[in-house]
Amino acid sequence: MSLNEAFKALSDPTRRQILTLLKEDELTAGEIASHFDMQKPSVSHHLKILKNASLIDDERRGQHIYYSLNTTVFHELMSWYFTFTTKEEK
Amino acid sequence: MSLNEAFKALSDPTRRQILTLLKEDELTAGEIASHFDMQKPSVSHHLKILKNASLIDDERRGQHIYYSLNTTVFHELMSWYFTFTTKEEK
DNA sequence: TAGATATTTAGATAAATGTCTAACTATCTA
DNA sequence: TAGATAGTTAGACATTTATCTAAATATCTA
Numbered sequence: 001m002s003l004n005e006a007f008k009a010l011s012d013p014t015r016r017q018i019l020t021l022l023k024e025d026e027l028t029a030g031e032i033a034s035h036f037d038m039q040k041p042s043v044s045h046h047l048k049i050l051k052n053a054s055l056i057d058d059e060r061r062g063q064h065i066y067y068s069l070n071t072t073v074f075h076e077l078m079s080w081y082f083t084f085t086t087k088e089e090k
Numbered sequence: 091m092s093l094n095e096a097f098k099a100l101s102d103p104t105r106r107q108i109l110t111l112l113k114e115d116e117l118t119a120g121e122i123a124s125h126f127d128m129q130k131p132s133v134s135h136h137l138k139i140l141k142n143a144s145l146i147d148d149e150r151r152g153q154h155i156y157y158s159l160n161t162t163v164f165h166e167l168m169s170w171y172f173t174f175t176t177k178e179e180k
Numbered sequence: 181t182a183g184a185t186a187t188t189t190a191g192a193t194a195a196a197t198g199t200c201t202a203a204c205t206a207t208c209t210a
Numbered sequence: 211t212a213g214a215t216a217g218t219t220a221g222a223c224a225t226t227t228a229t230c231t232a233a234a235t236a237t238c239t240a
Contacts, residue, residue, distance in 0.1 A: 063206075118187090137188095
């Protein structure tokens with residue numbers, strides 16, 4: 001597993017907005033789509049990219065598919081950034 | 091200034107590698123280019139994108155242009171990630 | 181000031197990306 | 211089981227992106 005997919009996934013504003021929505025609570029694909037001025041297949045495409053990057057999880061319950069944050073990769077990304085903000089001493 | 095440029099800049103592996111190189115110390119454009127199997131104009135293009143995202147600074151000294159990390163935006167990005175890794179209580 | 185070195189800018193091109201519509205799959209319910 | 215609802219997949223298309231070569235700009239030095 002590489003962070004490369006995560007960095008690419010995070011480069012799109014719509015996808016970051018989806019993640020922000022999921023911070024509050026899990027949401028169905030339709031609920032997520034309703035927040036955007038965009039067709040459902042486009043949102044579905046973004047969800048797929050976020051899922052491939054392991055930034056979100058999905059779970060079908062009946063007719064709905066619920067999406068939720070997977071914070072594991074967020075922690076890994078934090079670690080990556082941390083190495084840049086910490087000044088090393090010689 | 092928006093983080094959007096920074097997120098896009100960080101989506102490319104070459105650019106992240108450039109940042110990693112600059113973690114150690116400032117480098118000239120030529121020194122940076124020598125680390126990649128890529129023509130100089132391509133590296134120059136990546137440097138421009140990193141600079142527009144305020145992730146790096148540049149400074150000419152004679153014939154050379156020195157590039158160095160600007161950690162301000164890294165801190166802002168860390169803050170962004172932090173809101174995802176911190177579980178809020180109701 | 182001419183030539184060498186360092187770097188960027190300009191313009192072309194192929195590949196990747198985001199969006200759309202149409203069609204398909206899955207589930208529920210009357 | 212037929213129709214409705216939720217969501218994805220497929221395929222087309224326009225835009226963006228990463229790379230290249232050639233040319234331009236900036237600085238140094240003999």
